[in-house]
Amino acid sequence: MSASQRILVVGSVALDSIRTPYGEVTEALGGSASYFSFSASHFAPVSVVAVVGEDFPIEHRDRLLERGVDLAGLEMAPGRTFRWRGEYAAELGHAHTLETQLNVFADFHPRLTDAHRRTPYVFLANIDPELQLEVLGQMRRPTLTLSDTMNYWIARKPDRVFEVLRRVDIALLNEEEASALSGETHLARAADRLLDRGANAVIIKKGEHGALYHSREERFFTPAYPVTALTDPTGAGDSFAGGFLGSLARFGRSDGAAICQAMACGTAMASLAIESFSPQRLIGTAPPEIEGRVRALHHMVHYDLSPMF
Amino acid sequence: MSASQRILVVGSVALDSIRTPYGEVTEALGGSASYFSFSASHFAPVSVVAVVGEDFPIEHRDRLLERGVDLAGLEMAPGRTFRWRGEYAAELGHAHTLETQLNVFADFHPRLTDAHRRTPYVFLANIDPELQLEVLGQMRRPTLTLSDTMNYWIARKPDRVFEVLRRVDIALLNEEEASALSGETHLARAADRLLDRGANAVIIKKGEHGALYHSREERFFTPAYPVTALTDPTGAGDSFAGGFLGSLARFGRSDGAAICQAMACGTAMASLAIESFSPQRLIGTAPPEIEGRVRALHHMVHYDLSPMF
Numbered sequence: 001m002s003a004s005q006r007i008l009v010v011g012s013v014a015l016d017s018i019r020t021p022y023g024e025v026t027e028a029l030g031g032s033a034s035y036f037s038f039s040a041s042h043f044a045p046v047s048v049v050a051v052v053g054e055d056f057p058i059e060h061r062d063r064l065l066e067r068g069v070d071l072a073g074l075e076m077a078p079g080r081t082f083r084w085r086g087e088y089a090a091e092l093g094h095a096h097t098l099e100t101q102l103n104v105f106a107d108f109h110p111r112l113t114d115a116h117r118r119t120p121y122v123f124l125a126n127i128d129p130e131l132q133l134e135v136l137g138q139m140r141r142p143t144l145t146l147s148d149t150m151n152y153w154i155a156r157k158p159d160r161v162f163e164v165l166r167r168v169d170i171a172l173l174n175e176e177e178a179s180a181l182s183g184e185t186h187l188a189r190a191a192d193r194l195l196d197r198g199a200n201a202v203i204i205k206k207g208e209h210g211a212l213y214h215s216r217e218e219r220f221f222t223p224a225y226p227v228t229a230l231t232d233p234t235g236a237g238d239s240f241a242g243g244f245l246g247s248l249a250r251f252g253r254s255d256g257a258a259i260c261q262a263m264a265c266g267t268a269m270a271s272l273a274i275e276s277f278s279p280q281r282l283i284g285t286a287p288p289e290i291e292g293r294v295r296a297l298h299h300m301v302h303y304d305l306s307p308m309f
Numbered sequence: 310m311s312a313s314q315r316i317l318v319v320g321s322v323a324l325d326s327i328r329t330p331y332g333e334v335t336e337a338l339g340g341s342a343s344y345f346s347f348s349a350s351h352f353a354p355v356s357v358v359a360v361v362g363e364d365f366p367i368e369h370r371d372r373l374l375e376r377g378v379d380l381a382g383l384e385m386a387p388g389r390t391f392r393w394r395g396e397y398a399a400e401l402g403h404a405h406t407l408e409t410q411l412n413v414f415a416d417f418h419p420r421l422t423d424a425h426r427r428t429p430y431v432f433l434a435n436i437d438p439e440l441q442l443e444v445l446g447q448m449r450r451p452t453l454t455l456s457d458t459m460n461y462w463i464a465r466k467p468d469r470v471f472e473v474l475r476r477v478d479i480a481l482l483n484e485e486e487a488s489a490l491s492g493e494t495h496l497a498r499a500a501d502r503l504l505d506r507g508a509n510a511v512i513i514k515k516g517e518h519g520a521l522y523h524s525r526e527e528r529f530f531t532p533a534y535p536v537t538a539l540t541d542p543t544g545a546g547d548s549f550a551g552g553f554l555g556s557l558a559r560f561g562r563s564d565g566a567a568i569c570q571a572m573a574c575g576t577a578m579a580s581l582a583i584e585s586f587s588p589q590r591l592i593g594t595a596p597p598e599i600e601g602r603v604r605a606l607h608h609m610v611h612y613d614l615s616p617m618f
Contacts, residue, residue, distance in 0.1 A: 187517060188535035208496060209518035210532070221609045223519070223530035226497035251615065260612035287618035294617065300530045301610035303569035306560065308603065309596035 001068075004120055004143075005044040005249040009036045010110045010135050011125025011238070012082055013050045013060075013074065018277060019087040022231045028278035029060040030084060032125035032148065035235035038282040039242025039269040040123075041067040042290060044249035047119060049073035049112060049135075053081035053104045063283060073116055077104040092233050112138050121249045123241055124168065126150040129160035136167050144254060146245050148172045148237065154180045165199040169254075170213075172241055174205045187212065203244070203263070205237055211263055218256055222263040223300055225271035225293050232277045236270040239282060243269030243290075261294070268293035310377075313429055313452075314353040314558040318345045319419045319444050320434025320547070321391055322359045322369075322383065327586060328396040331540045337587035338369040339393060341434035341457070344544035347591040348551025348578040349432075350376040351599060353558035356428060358382035358421060358444075362390035362413045372592060382425055386413040401542050421447050430558045432550055433477065435459040438469035445476050453563060455554050457481045457546065463489045475507040478563075479522075481550055483514045496521065512553070512572070514546055520572055527565055531572040532609055534580035534602050541586045545579040548591060552578030552599075570603070577602035 009032075016030030033050045040046045047070040054076060064071055082105035085098040110131055120143035124132040132147060139145070145168040149161050154177055161181060165171045171194075179185050182193035187204055191214035194202050201215035206224075213220040244266030251258050268290055272281045318341075325339030342359045349355045356379040363385060373380055391414035394407040419440055429452035433441040441456060448454070454477040458470050463486055470490060474480045480503075488494050491502035496513055500523035503511050510524035515533075522529040553575030560567050577599055581590040 186537075186539070189537055192537070206518065209515065210530070212532070219535060219605075219609050221519075221532035223521070223532075226528060228495075228498055228501070230495070247617075250617075257612040257615070260610070261615060265617075291617045295614065296528075298612075298614045300528050301569070302614075303566040303607075305604065305607045305611075306566070306570060308556075308559075308574075308600045 001045045001250075003045075004252065006119050007040050007044055007046050007121040007123060007245055007249050008049065008116055008119035009033050009040070009046060009123040009125060010049045010131070011036060011123070011127060012105055013048070013052050013056070014082040014084050014105075016234060016278065017083070017085040018232055018234055020092060020232050021088070021090050023277065025277040027083070029063065030234065030278060031082065032238040034064070035238035035273060035279055035282065036123055036125060036242040037064060037069045038067055038279040039239040039273065040246035040249075041069055041242075042269075042285065042287065043243065043246025043265065044121070046070065047073055047116060049110045049116060051075045051077050051104050051108045053077060053079045056081045067283065073111070073113065075111065077107070079104045086234070088233060092230060095234065110135050120144070121245055122146065123245050124148065124164070125238060125241075126153070129153050129157050129164045132164045133160065133167065136164075144169050144245070144248060146170050146172065146241060148241060149177060151177055151180055162197055165194060165197070165202070168200070170201045170203060171199055172203050172205060172237065174237060175207070178202070178204045205240060207236070211240070211267060213259055213263060218259075220256065220260050220263060222260070222267050222297060225267050225297055227271045227274060229275045231275055233274050235273045235279060239273035239279075240266035240270040243267070264294045264297040265290070267297055310354045310559075312354075313561065315428050316349050316353055316355050316430040316432060316554055316558050317358065317425055317428035318342050318349070318355060318432045318434060319358045319440070320345060320432070320436060321414055322357070322361050322365070323391040323393050323414075324365075325543060325587065326392070326394040327541055327543055329401060329541050330397070330399050332586065334586040336392070338372065339543065339587060340391065341547045343373070344547035344582060344588055344591065345432055345434060345551040346373060346378045347376055347588040348548040348582065349555035349558075350378055350551075351578075351594065351596065352552065352555025352574065353430070355379065356382055356425060358419045358425060360384045360386050360413050360417045362386060362388045365390045376592065382420070382422065384420065386416070388413045395543070397542060401539055404543065419444050429453070430554055431455065432554050433457065433473070434547060434550075435462070438462050438466050438473045441473045442469065442476065445473075453478050453554070453557060455479050455481065455550060457550060458486060460486055460489055471506055474503060474511070475509070477509070479510045479512060480508055481512050481514060481546065483546060484516070487511070487513045514549060516545075520549070520576060522568055522572060527568075529565065529569050529572060531569070531576050531606060534576050534606055536580045536583060538584045540584055542583050544582045544588060548582035548588075549575035549579040552576070573603045573606040574599070576606055
């Protein structure tokens with residue numbers, strides 16, 4: 001893995017306490033930058049810019065280091081680490097947030113070193129769009145930039161969210177976010193509307209219904225991997241982002257086939273993430289399992305078109 | 310188009326009065342057998358077994374004949390034609406039935422001639438599962454049988470619906486029907502459950518989220534065609550069935566690639582059906598437009614997988 005493949009992620013590192021119908025965990029390693037890093041680390045080298053408190057367990061740091069993740073940008077600030085407590089009902093569709101303690105994350109201000117600024121691939125996780133723009137402004141001619149967002153920012157700073165969409169190469173949104181931001185419930189129209197408003201390309205993540213890529217030139221689609229051992233949906237989106245950007249960085253291409261394969265890689269990583277609490281499965285997986293899922297996804301949609309009429 | 314490609318459809322021919330946010334029609338040609346026939350007729354020869362009343366307009370009959378549909382099995386019974394009146398709200402998701410007049414359809418009993426019994430391809434539209442089983446029992450070694458159903462029968466005769474699923478080669482269900490019949494809301498699990506209960510293969514139609522094929526050996530997926538001129542969703546499922554079975558009949562193959570291409574043909578025909586009231590677009594379309602949509606669907610998912618690790 002070379003420097004030309006390196007990915008910078010700016011996001012959160014958190015301690016999550018989660019209950020689902022399949023069990024619960026307390027103060028497990030969570031946060032968008034964590035899920036993203038574990039996922040992407042199977043494809044390309046990753047550098048994290050995030051903040052934790054003085055109470056952040058050393059073993060969590062070690063798990064990231066063991067996956068080769070560069071933590072030079074993981075600041076330790078006085079105070080407690082960001083904590084999130086949530087639960088999922090039987091359908092596992094939506095997290096119900098029980099408690100959010102921003103703690104040290106409340107004053108988070110990404111500090112980029114010169115090395116960070118020269119990183120070719122960038123993932124802006126779902127932090128304040130003002131911070132996302134600040135990071136983008138500091139990057140030195142990145143090869144490819146990818147953003148995420150959340151309803152919280154769409155409701156409060158829609159113009160800033162749109163500005164991020166205009167500035168990044170590809171923006172990730174889930175169904176709800178795409179509808180909220182575009183004002184369209186029909187997703188093909190929602191995607192068109194976001195492009196009309198200046199987005200370069202968007203990926204709409206539809207959970208068990210797969211993911212849709214729209215740019216002005218192209219539309220691509222990947223189905224979801226048919227997971228039956230669903231355990232905890234937390235981190236699915238960030239794991240998708242990690243597999244997606246990881247695959248693009250690994251191959252150094254962003255043509256149609258590379259985008260399609262990257263969507264399958266993102267889907268495979270998301271499917272692994274939701275089979276366990278915290279990023280356990282993402283940490284424990286290995287190339288043969290990842291490739292097996294990507295091949296299965298490819299097989300689900302691949303055929304040679306016969307002449308029709 | 311040869312006799313070895315011929316498709317028999319047993320279903321309803323109706324007069325539909327429909328209102329959507331985009332307009333309305335009164336006593337337009339409708340019914341599962343009508344949508345199916347117009348759709349399939351672009352791929353293979355079709356014979357209809359259905360019933361209409363003495364008031365059935367001659368011009369509707371002519372439109373079917375003009376598409377080469379064999380109406381020898383379209384019985385005319387004393388009384389009025391089956392009528393359905395419905396409306397769709399802004400989301401166009403679910404039809405709200407305002408009135409159903411079964412009329413001559415109430416006593417419909419499919420009468421199959423010897424030629425009908427020897428037809429190689431069979432589509433059992435969403436009629437009473439007892440009638441579907443009666444038709445199946447009369448068929449002489451069909452090449453491929455396809456069924457549809459509806460929540461009305463799932464609620465009233467679930468065991469008979471399961472019996473149909475066991476007897477046909479492929480069963481079509483929409484999301485709601487698959488959940489109701491399997492007791493599972495997660496669709497991958499719903500499909501597994503239906504196979505456990507004896508189905509040979511199922512296709513779960515997910516509207517704008519595409520369609521999923523599950524057998525014990527294979528899973529295939531097609532995205533929806535990104536329609537933006539949505540007008541009236543009536544008949545989408547039967548039009549899918551027509552394109553799907555039409556394509557299989559045309560090629561005389563049911564291997565994985567044939568199933569995948571047939572799902573794309575079904576999706577293309579469904580996308581045309583919903584762009585107009587009644588089967589107008591299905592009647593007016595032609596091979597280049599159909600093939601264009603199938604190619605677009607293929608392009609959305611097709612890529613050559615690169616070695617990953």
